[in-house]
Amino acid sequence: MMRKITILLLGLLLIPVNGLAAGNSKVSVDVHYLVVSAAEDGSTNMMNMVNYTNQSEKDYTGEGSGEAVLHVTLPNEAKDLNFLDNKIAFKQVDKGFITTTPILGNQTMVLPYSYRMPKEQEIKLTVDYPVQTMQILVPEGRGSIEVKGIQSTNQGLFKFDDQNYWGYSIEGIMPKQTFTIVYNKDVQPAADSGKQNQTASTAGSNSTVTHTAPAFHNPGHLRMWAQSPFHRFNPHVFLIILSAIIIAGISYYAYFRRKARLGEERLGADQEERAFKLLMAKQKAIMDKIIELEDTFGDGKLTEAEYLAKLDAYKQHLVQVKLKLRDFID
Incomplete structure (x- = not known):
């Protein structure tokens, strides 16, 4: 299952996203994929695949004089951090980890990592850079999530490698913004929850979950698009021009x-x-x-x-x- 989830994340990296102004940040996240599932011991697996894009023509070596290039904040009580790309140097620090490999000018670095959270505990996430889109995926039959503190979209089911996934989308996350994910492995989404035109307010928060959105693209796309010279083009427009x-x-x-x-x-x-x-x-x-x-x-x-x-x-x-x-x- 973990291998399938890793392949899924690699394949999903070509899905196009809408633009988001990065403000004064030299680095922004084009898309952050997060697969949430239950481990055998009841804890929660958090598989991440994140596209960090250097907005500058110069190589990005981080802010300040320290060795850190990227800072990644992990939830409290996160454990068993596993970094999945040995070409990118990283160090675990308090509240997360840092990378020490520069990001080339106008290029994208794909950061794959995973960790686990204690059973039935709310997961409080904080982003360190502007995030255009976060896609949260839950394998069908392995529970559901509830998002608190930020607007999210239920994108329904899509299929990859004989496995269906429920998709949830969050757009336009600002740096240092915090929100909460509640994962329940025993509660499954309604079969038509991705098709109904309705909104549901989350108790005790201002979050709104909208149950309408276009379906996911075919997850068989390769992540090489994000690292290719054409990654700044809209893939749909590029495909139309190339076809013409x-x-x-x-x-x-x-x-x-x-x-x-x-x-x-x-x-x-x-x-x-x-x-x-x-x-x-x-x-x-x-x-x-x-x-x-x-x-x-x-x-x-x-x-x-x-x-x-x-x-x-x-x-x-x-x-x-x-x-x-x-x-x-x-």
């Missing part, structure tokens, strides 16, 4: 291929027409020679032997021409 270029290229190729083929066919037809006219001219010339030979023999200018020899030669030549003409007619 491909279609135009195919259309032009087909057009010029057809034009060349018609030209070849026309050239072939012209050559056949010239050959046919040449054979017709030869046939007429032979017939004229035979008529002339008859006149010459009638005037007594040729002996019978000479006449028959020339007539036989003309007839053989005429037969060959007629056979070639028959090829055109047949």
Whole structure:
């Protein structure tokens, strides 16, 4: 199950998100994926995959003179921190961990990590950087969540690798903003909760959960988009432009291929027409020679032997021409 969740997070990193002004922060989070599920001992697994984007052209090495590049605050009582990318250096500190690997200018660093929370305990999350979108995913049949302290959206069910997930979306989280997730592994969402047009106020808070949203994109997308030179483009617009270029290229190729083929066919037809006219001219010339030979023999200018020899030669030549003409007619 943990392996499937890791693959899911890697695949989801291409889902497009809406823009969010990062304010004065040089680093913002394009999208934060969080998969919440129950562990065998009853604790709560928290699998995270976060896209940190450097807004500057210069490499980002953190604020101040310390070694920390990114600060990640974890909930109180979080335990068993597991960092899933050995190419990024990190250190565990009080209330979370830091990374020490710089983020290249105008590039995105993908930070994968997980931790566990005690059983049936409310999970208080605090973000350290502006977050455009947080997507919280719960495997179908493994409980449900309630979000307090911030507006969230129930996005219904989607399927990945033979496993369904309930999706919840939070937009526009500001730095140092705190909200709470209540996970209950024994309470499942209603089957139609992702389709009803309604809002539900959370008791004791100003949170509103809206039960309408577009479905998730296909989670088979690769995270390489976030690290590619095109990651700043809207993937949908980029796909439309790329499709238009491909279609135009195919259309032009087909057009010029057809034009060349018609030209070849026309050239072939012209050559056949010239050959046919040449054979017709030869046939007429032979017939004229035979008529002339008859006149010459009638005037007594040729002996019978000479006449028959020339007539036989003309007839053989005429037969060959007629056979070639028959090829055109047949």
